C-alpha cells in the first residue's frame with residue numbers, strides 16, 4: 001500500500017527522510033507516499049529548498065545534535081551521489097575556505113577536524129586583515145534545484161509515490177485507513193499547518209545573486225557578527241556561482257531588493273576579487289526563507305491514535321542540505337525504536 005508511510009513535504013528534508021525510510025528502516029518504496037503542496041520543479045517563497053546556495057559550511061550551530069546531523073550527512077553523501085549516477089546529479093566536492101572575525105566554537109572545529117576532508121587551520125600569515133581565524137577543507141556542493149529533482153526522480157523510480165496536495169491539517173496526511181506513520185517535514189509550513197502551528201518556527205530570509213562565473217570553482221565564506229558573505233559554485237550548472245547573503249530573522253518577504261543585490265556584489269567581490277577577472281554576468285536574483293526554530297529542529301514522535309504515529313522532522317534553518325540527512329536518520333531511528341515498542345524523543 002503506497003500510503004502506509006506518508007512523508008509530508010518534498011523539500012530536501014522530506015526527500016532525505018523518504019530515502020532513509022527505504023535504506024535505513026528497510027521500508028518498501030511501494031509503501032511510501034510523499035505528499036506536498038510544492039514538489040521539485042515548483043518555485044514558491046513557501047518552498048525553501050530550491051533557493052539554497054547550497055553547500056556544507058560552518059553555518060550550523062555548535063551544539064551536540066547539530067554537530068551529529070552535519071557529521072552524518074557529510075560522511076554519507078557519497079552514497080547518494082553514487083546512487084544518483086555520480087557528480088552530474090548536482091552533488092560534488094569543491095575546495096572551501098571559511099574566515100571568521102571572531103573565534104568559532106572550539107567544539108565545532110574539533111568535530112569538523114575529525115571527519116571533514118583536507119581540514120586545515122590557516123596560519124596567521126594566511127589570514128586577510130581583520131580576520132581572527134580561518135580554515136580550509138574540501139566540502140560538498142549542491143546544485144539545489146537539480147539535486148532535488150534527481151533525488152525525487154530516483155525515489156519515484158524505486159516505487160515511491162509523489163502526490164501534489166496542500167494540507168490544511170496534519171490529520172489529512174493519514175491518506176487512508178492503511179496509513180500508519182506520518183513524517184511531518186513541512187519546513188516553514190509548520191508555522192501555519194493545522195495540528196502543528198509551531199510558534200517556535202520563524203523565517204530567516206536570505207537573498208542571493210546568481211552569476212555566470214565558470215572560473216570560480218571554490219567556496220569561500222566570511223562570518224562576522226553582522227553578516228555572512230559567501231560564494232558557492234553550483235556543480236553541473238554551466239558555471240553558475242551563488243553569491244550571498246543575508247540572515248534576516250523574522251523577515252518573510254519573497255521580494256528581492258536592489259540595494260541588497262548591490263551589497264552582496266560588493267561584499268562577495270571584495271572577499272574574492274577573482275570573481276571580477278571576467279565581466280559580472282548576473283543570471284538571477286532570488287530570496288528564500290530558512291525554516292528556523294527556537295530550540296533547534298524538532299525531531300519528535302507523537303502517538304496520535306491506536307498506535308498511529310506522527311514523527312516531526314522540521315526546523316533545518318540554514319543547514320537542511322548539509323545536516324538534513326542526519327535529521328532524517330534520527331527521525332527514522334525514532335520510528336524503528338517506536339516499532340520495537342519504546343517510543344522516545346531523541
Ligand SMILES: Cc1cc2nc3c(=O)[nH]c(=O)nc-3n(C[C@H](O)[C@H](O)[C@H](O)COP(=O)(O)OP(=O)(O)OC[C@H]3O[C@@H](n4cnc5c(N)ncnc54)[C@H](O)[C@@H]3O)c2cc1C
Pocket residue numbers: 008009010011012013014035036037038039046047048049050051052053054055056165166167168185186187188189190193205206207208244245287288289290291314315316317318319320321322323
Ligand atoms: C538563501 C538561502 C541559502 C541557503 N543555503 C544553504 C546551504 O548552502 N546549505 C544548506 O545546507 N542549507 C542552505 N539553506 C537552507 C535550506 O535551504 C533549508 O534548510 C532547507 O531547504 C529546508 O528544507 P525543508 O525540506 O525543511 O523545507 P522546504 O524546502 O520548504 O520544504 C517543505 C515542504 O513541505 C511542504 N509543505 C509545507 N506545508 C504544507 C502543507 N500545509 N501541505 C502540504 N505540503 C506542505 C512544502 O510544499 C514543501 O514541499 C539556504 C536557504 C536559503 C533561503
